[in-house]
Amino acid sequence: MKNENIIYGLRAVIEAINANQPINKIFIQKGLKGELHKELESSARKNGISLSYVPIEKLNRFTRNNHQGVVAQISPVEFHNFEELVEKVLSKEEHPLFLLLDGVSDVRNFGAIIRTAECSGVHGIIIPKNGAAPITEDTVKTSAGAAFNVPIAKVDHLKDAVFYLQSSGIVITGATEKAENDIYEVDFNQPTAIIMGSEEKGISPSTLSSIDHQAKLPLMGKIGSLNVSVACGVFLYEVVRQRSR
Structure with missing residues (x-):
């Protein structure tokens, strides 16, 4: 430090x-x-x-x-007011894209996610005040400086942020291996927020029960999950793929 x-x-x-x-x-x-x-x-x-x-x-x-x-x-990064960030993005973007992180606590994973989010056009990252990885020098370094370019907001409770986004017309998709449908069955050509959980616990059950869609990644090997930053990149670039067609 x-x-x-x-x-x-x-x-x-x-x-x-x-x-x-x-x-x-x-x-x-x-x-x-x-x-x-x-x-x-x-x-x-x-x-x-x-x-x-x-x-x-x-x-x-x-x-x-x-x-x-x-x-x-x-923190080396200033945090944004959540509601102000959402309203600002909605006023400018027809198809906004938000990313919510539930329990991602490793600073390097967080930095890698921020970097991918910036590259894939995410308009805002939302994290809880408690239980989230801090933004440190390691986070900024791993993000290759993207932490200064993507607005990040902290909220008291992630579930409340989900309800606020839904009331603003944004569809929430949660990444979970418990889902019946895979990622390629979700329509991302609409106002979207993707929520990623921690590698240990995934998305909290109360939050998972409140979202609009659940989706999983098809896994062909013996290991049951991907690193959260890698999985996040796959989800975000499926949004990019659909929206660029």
């Missing part, structure tokens, strides 16, 4: 939260107590910011300055 990507000190981090700075994670010294500490924890949880309790030695490696037991990692 480079120094330009961190802020430190109890009051400084609290002010950064209140100013809606794009904070990926806050590292807090184990055993830290006090009213400011309680205020920091409360504000972080209210804003869906991940907290990690660590020994003071780890904080000392982040900075030699007086960190007061608190160091925050700042």
Whole structure:
């Protein structure tokens, strides 16, 4: 974590939260107590910011300055307001394309997905505030800089984002091996959002039950699934294929 990507000190981090700075994670010294500490924890949880309790030695490696037991990692990318992003895209695009990520937690997979999303014309990526991979230097590097070109929005609950998109006339397709139909049976020549789940758990059951279509990739080998970034690329380029005909 480079120094330009961190802020430190109890009051400084609290002010950064209140100013809606794009904070990926806050590292807090184990055993830290006090009213400011309680205020920091409360504000972080209210804003869906991940907290990690660590020994003071780890904080000392982040900075030699007086960190007061608190160091925050700042995202190199500014996040967009979800509803404003959707309305802006809908006002400009006849067939918008959104990508939702449910539980994708590996920063390199996330970076690879962002890169493919940018290349395939995705108009916005939507992730939950909790449980999603942070945007770090590794994410940006793996995305080949695409993280600066594709709007990314964070939401409190991905299921609420699904309902909002559906109410805006966008059809949601979820990638899951549990689907009866494969990807080539889905019509992507309409306003579309694709949702990808984590490699471990897939799309959460409550979200999966609320979407419009489920689709799977045909697999010819013995392994039961693809890497999520590879599967995402196949889905996005099937959209490109259909829309370019």
